[in-house]
Amino acid sequence: xxxxxxxxxxxxxxxxxxxxxxxxxxxxxxxxxxxxxxxxxxxxxxxxxxxxxxxxxxxxxxxxxxxxxxxxxxxxxxxxxxxxxxxxxxxxxxxxxxxxxxxxxxxxxxxxxxxxxxxxxxxxxxxxxxxxxxxxxxxxxxxxxxxxxxxxxxxxxxxxxxxxxxxxxxxxxxxxxxxxxxxxxxxxxxxxxxxxxxxxxxxxxxxxxxxxxxxxxxxxxxxxxxxxxxxxxxxxxxxxxxxxxxxxxxxxxxxxxxxxxxxxxxxxxxxxxxxxxxxxxxxxxxxxxxxxxxx
Amino acid sequence: xxxxxxxxxxxxxxxxxxxxxxxxxxxxxxxxxxxxxxxxxxxxxxxxxxxxxxxxxxxxxxxxxxxxxxxxxxxxxxxxxxxxxxxxxxxxxxxxxxxxxxxxxxxxxxxxxxxxxxxxxxxxxxxxxxxxxxxxxxxxxxxxxxxxxxxxxxxxxxxxxxxxxxxxxxxxxxxxxxxxxxxxxxxxxxxxxxxxxxxxxxxxxxxxxxxxxxxxxxxxxxxxxxxxxxxxxxxxxxxxxxxxxxxxxxxxxxxxx
Numbered sequence: 266x267x268x269x270x271x272x273x274x275x276x277x278x279x280x281x282x283x284x285x286x287x288x289x290x291x292x293x294x295x296x297x298x299x300x301x302x303x304x305x306x307x308x309x310x311x312x313x314x315x316x317x318x319x320x321x322x323x324x325x326x327x328x329x330x331x332x333x334x335x336x337x338x339x340x341x342x343x344x345x346x347x348x349x350x351x352x353x354x355x356x357x358x359x360x361x362x363x364x365x366x367x368x369x370x371x372x373x374x375x376x377x378x379x380x381x382x383x384x385x386x387x388x389x390x391x392x393x394x395x396x397x398x399x400x401x402x403x404x405x406x407x408x409x410x411x412x413x414x415x416x417x418x419x420x421x422x423x424x425x426x427x428x429x430x431x432x433x434x435x436x437x438x439x440x441x442x443x444x445x446x447x448x449x450x451x452x453x454x455x456x457x458x459x460x461x462x463x464x465x466x467x468x469x470x471x472x473x474x475x476x477x478x479x480x481x482x483x484x485x486x487x488x489x490x491x492x493x494x495x496x497x498x499x500x501x502x503x504x505x506x507x508x509x510x511x512x513x514x515x516x517x518x519x520x521x522x523x524x525x526x527x528x529x530x531x532x533x534x535x536x537x538x539x540x541x542x543x544x545x546x547x548x549x550x551x552x553x554x555x556x557x558x559x560x
Numbered sequence: 561x562x563x564x565x566x567x568x569x570x571x572x573x574x575x576x577x578x579x580x581x582x583x584x585x586x587x588x589x590x591x592x593x594x595x596x597x598x599x600x601x602x603x604x605x606x607x608x609x610x611x612x613x614x615x616x617x618x619x620x621x622x623x624x625x626x627x628x629x630x631x632x633x634x635x636x637x638x639x640x641x642x643x644x645x646x647x648x649x650x651x652x653x654x655x656x657x658x659x660x661x662x663x664x665x666x667x668x669x670x671x672x673x674x675x676x677x678x679x680x681x682x683x684x685x686x687x688x689x690x691x692x693x694x695x696x697x698x699x700x701x702x703x704x705x706x707x708x709x710x711x712x713x714x715x716x717x718x719x720x721x722x723x724x725x726x727x728x729x730x731x732x733x734x735x736x737x738x739x740x741x742x743x744x745x746x747x748x749x750x751x752x753x754x755x756x757x758x759x760x761x762x763x764x765x766x767x768x769x770x771x772x773x774x775x776x777x778x779x780x781x782x783x784x785x786x787x788x789x790x791x792x793x794x795x796x797x798x799x800x801x802x803x804x805x806x807x808x809x810x811x812x813x814x815x816x817x
Contacts, residue, residue: 294640296644296648299658302695310675388575388578398776399792403581536671
């Protein structure tokens with residue numbers, strides 16, 4: 266027995282070792298390249314942004330590499346705090362409008378016959394696949410001083426109005442750009458909802474509004490939260506829409522960040538602003554995860 | 561409730577809202593007059609002007625170079641990463657790292673890479689945009705391939721291993737063929753996203769080699785010209801075709817499997 270057990274044990278040990286080597290090799294081959302890439306070109310850059318925000322700007326635009334809280338404390342300057350608050354406001358308004366328009370649209374699509382459902386969904390996504398800048402440009406053509414909306418109104422004897430370059434146009438641009446991202450998760454949530462639940466609620470005497478608030482909305486809340494995140498995140502950090510439709514003033518954090526890197530050449534402060542932007546979004550993501558766990 | 565105007569109105573309003581600007585752009589691209597605001601007659605002259613615009617042509621070539629390179633790199637790295645994350649680790653931290661580029665705001669990634677390139681003293685050019693686009697391209701490929709992996713039959717891989725195939729052979733002859741549609745979809749996604757990407761390219765490209773979105777951006781900033789409408793119409797035609805073909809293809813593969 267002992268004579269046969271020993272070679273068996275070594276064979277087992279060898280096969281265990283070869284399996285271990287195989288597993289390590291698998292990890293190295295499959296995970297190695299991608300993770301290395303992400304560490305070098307994603308994590309290290311983020312850490313660099315973090316560390317730059319602890320330096321300060323040199324007199325001629327360079328970076329002074331000594332620890333300083335100057336850049337981070339400048340975030341609390343009312344001028345910059347205002348910009349952060351106004352970005353929060355614009356992104357929130359855009360998100361709410363997208364939700365108010367997107368929810369009924371998603372609801373209608375979910376209740377369409379199968380054939381039309383696909384058509385309606387593709388039609389929602391199509392504009393999203395066209396160049397983002399061109400979609401913004403289209404609004405300039407529509408809304409500018411001699412633009413099409415004004416010439417149409419002019420024929421009615423109204424205007425001309427100055428539609429462009431205010432907060433309203435920025436919100437319009439944000440809603441226009443990200444509405445598809447609101448409709449899709451809402452649709453996914455509403456589609457899963459059993460229509461019989463709403464019918465049951467109606468049969469039990471609930472009015473449509475009541476059914477919506479106590480049955481439909483709670484059951485589709487995950488879609489609402491996801492859709493809101495999808496619209497809020499790109500809106501909050503946007504700099505193209507406020508620049509092209511808002512008249513180029515630094516009204517949103519994105520513009521401010523862009524200016525620090527490309528015109529003011531204050532990289533430490535730009536990094537501090539980028540961190541602030543990231544911090545707001547991380548707080549929101551944590552809130553979302555927390556609400557998902559509760560639901 | 562289902563047929564109430566409360567639903568119909570926002571539904572149709574959404575589509576009118578989404579398509580009015582696009583229709584206006586397309587119609588005005590065939591305008592004979594110089595004003596992009598009033599239609600004075602049919603003409604293709606803005607398309608002719610566009611064909612002679614060297615900046616646009618250069619931008620297009622740059623964009624295609626970046627997109628092809630980024631797609632190739634993203635497809636290889638993303639596919640390996642998807643298999644690695646699904647089969648070779650259970651770490652949630654690595655999972656999170658894999659999706660991070662897809663959820664991170666583009667501006668944050670752009671700033672991070674700009675600072676990184678400056679710190680390692682790398683000159684900017686098409687290569688820096690290509691490397692930057694691959695960060696999110698890879699994440700999207702990995703995400704698409706992973707959904708495919710979840711549906712893939714794990715027992716086939718086990719059977720292959722039990723029959724004595726090396727992990728490498730198993731991957732090449734069993735896993736990869738099952739993943740092919742997912743890889744193709746991921747590659748298409750990476751390509752489209754790269755062609756369309758502006759913010760990251762804006763921060764990581766050199767002024768001498770702008771990509772097409774950067775050229776469009778400077779045209780739009782400079783002022784409204786019908787040439788942009790012509791370009792917009794062409795780009796719309798391309799992306800509409802790609803989306804519809806992709807839609808048909810997925811339906812075809814769905815009906816086959």
